[in-house]
Amino acid sequence: MKRQNVRTLSLVVCTFTYLLIGAAVFDALESDTERKRWEVLSDMKNSLVRKYNITPEDYHMIEIVIIENKPHKAGPQWKFAGAFYFATVVLAMIGYGHSTPVTVGGKAFCMAYAMVGIPLGLVMFQSIGERLNKFASVVIRRAKCYLRCLTTEATEMNLMFATGMLSSIIITTGAAVFSRYEGWSYFDSFYYCFVTLTTIGFGDYVALQNDQALTSKPGYVALSLVFILFGLAVVAASINLLVLRFMTMQAEENIRDEDKDGSRTMLPIDGHAIAIRQRSHEDQASVCSCNCLGNKQCESGALLVERAPRALRRRASLAFTPDLIERASV
Numbered sequence: 001m002k003r004q005n006v007r008t009l010s011l012v013v014c015t016f017t018y019l020l021i022g023a024a025v026f027d028a029l030e031s032d033t034e035r036k037r038w039e040v041l042s043d044m045k046n047s048l049v050r051k052y053n054i055t056p057e058d059y060h061m062i063e064i065v066i067i068e069n070k071p072h073k074a075g076p077q078w079k080f081a082g083a084f085y086f087a088t089v090v091l092a093m094i095g096y097g098h099s100t101p102v103t104v105g106g107k108a109f110c111m112a113y114a115m116v117g118i119p120l121g122l123v124m125f126q127s128i129g130e131r132l133n134k135f136a137s138v139v140i141r142r143a144k145c146y147l148r149c150l151t152t153e154a155t156e157m158n159l160m161f162a163t164g165m166l167s168s169i170i171i172t173t174g175a176a177v178f179s180r181y182e183g184w185s186y187f188d189s190f191y192y193c194f195v196t197l198t199t200i201g202f203g204d205y206v207a208l209q210n211d212q213a214l215t216s217k218p219g220y221v222a223l224s225l226v227f228i229l230f231g232l233a234v235v236a237a238s239i240n241l242l243v244l245r246f247m248t249m250q251a252e253e254n255i256r257d258e259d260k261d262g263s264r265t266m267l268p269i270d271g272h273a274i275a276i277r278q279r280s281h282e283d284q285a286s287v288c289s290c291n292c293l294g295n296k297q298c299e300s301g302a303l304l305v306e307r308a309p310r311a312l313r314r315r316a317s318l319a320f321t322p323d324l325i326e327r328a329s330v
Contacts, residue, residue, distance in 0.1 A: 004253070075216075085214065088228060089201070090113065091121040093201075094199050094201035125232055136154070137154035140158045160245075171231070172190070178192060178193065183210070192207070193227075
């Protein structure tokens with residue numbers, strides 16, 4: 001079995017094993033608390049029904065009214081400020097679920113808006129991540145020059161460390177701000193920032209939902225939106241570096257596998273050794289421009305060499321350059 005197939009199978013097995021471990025841990029941590037909460041709520045429900053002699057139908061209507069009124073406690077959700085916040089959540093693929101369109105026109109426009117907005121947002125975050133990585137590489141090179149290091153180039157590990165530190169600073173700072181304005185504990189605020197910037201978006205904690213903040217605190221609204229957009233760009237830069245590292249490792253392994261299989265040969269071109277794939281007889285017949293048929297060679301006993309440089313240059317252009325590593329684009 002080829003190494004690529006082994007790697008893919010290993011990733012599938014590791015992922016499902018990770019899912020099983022996660023399910024077991026969450027079961028151990030949360031199931032008992034869920035059962036106790038359900039027992040308490042059931043006892044309170046039965047007490048209210050007996051105390052006020054409420055019928056099951058009336059109690060069901062009370063539940064519906066309370067659930068439907070919960071989003072409106074935060075103030076209007078579909079005025080311009082709230083609608084802009086919702087559009088940002090859609091474009092960033094966070095999806096808190098704190099407010100959702102209820103009209104047919106709103107649902108249809110939301111689907112069409114997401115079809116265009118999500119790719120646009122991904123490209124924007126990708127571009128901002130590239131510029132952040134470029135800026136980080138310049139800062140790292142200057143810092144290494146100032147420290148008189150032997151090598152001044154910004155490596156992938158340097159960039160991943162820089163973007164990781166910046167992501168940590170953004171999350172910890174944002175947690176302090178939301179803890180102050182929302183009244184959450186610092187751990188809950190940190191949890192909200194992490195869930196938001198990783199686009200998980202459970203919706204158990206949502207900012208701007210207290211004291212009609214969407215309409216009465218425009219500065220806090222702007223700060224929240226800047227935190228979401230800039231934080232997502234920084235996290236995207238970190239993820240892009242990880243993905244690029246995986247792609248380079250995969251490309252290197254593919255080259256090593258081809259070398260082991262003997263399917264590549266080294267030819268000198270302009271003073272450099274370029275690796276090319278050896279052609280089979282069918283490929284040789286297709287490249288030859290004379291009247292060769294089947295597995296026969298040219299009359300000179302070899303392939304025409306006029307077309308070789310173009311293929312070699314095409315093959316050589318697939319190599320990763322330092323600029324590509326700095327851009328860290330997928």
